[in-house]
Amino acid sequence: MNREFFDRSVHEVARDLIGCQLGVGETAGVIVETEAYEAADPACHAYVGRTARNEVLFGPPGRAYVYLSYGIHSLLNAVAEPEGSAAAVLIRALEPTRGIELMRERRGRDELEQLCSGPGKLTEALGVGLELNGADLLAPPFELRASDPKWATVEVVTGPRIGITKAAELPWRYCVSGSRYVSRPWPQVETRAA
DNA sequence: GCCAGGATCGTCT
């Protein structure tokens, strides 16, 4: 995983982050759900122009944009596209792979599906707070690895983004088809015991 | 299982 990976269209980056391993300290998980936000997008924090909060979005690719949501949750984004172009990928869900006991303590829940299945949940599980805003995703405490073969072939489906009111119809959410670890069950599907 | 309501605070009008 290198800087060039993030120096592309935010949509490609959002798609390609699916299946990658994201680690923070002792904890890690495989990214199974993302959303793309670009500068010309009314739902993007950078849409209104440069402000103190969204500063990091205009900076170089490959950094973390972390902000406080609803006064309670830290949400983690990966800044994409060249410096000056404000765009980012919201990390919405992980399949936990390492440090699961620590995640359980931080989350106060035991079920694997409840540890990282949402943007606010995974930051709590990984210990990501506002102090990491602007930090380099390619350096500790972050750790990003390209998807291993097992994940290279999974089916990725797209659909509308979640929790926004502006430009909600744009199909810029990406997630692993059928994963039990995404923030919301995918509309389609299927399998019900008879 | 589904839905309504509350928690909580930095940022921008």
Add this chain to the structure above:
DNA sequence: GACGATCCTGGCG
């Protein structure tokens, strides 16, 4: 002074 890129709980069926 209002508003969220959310999560959890409790009530009801």
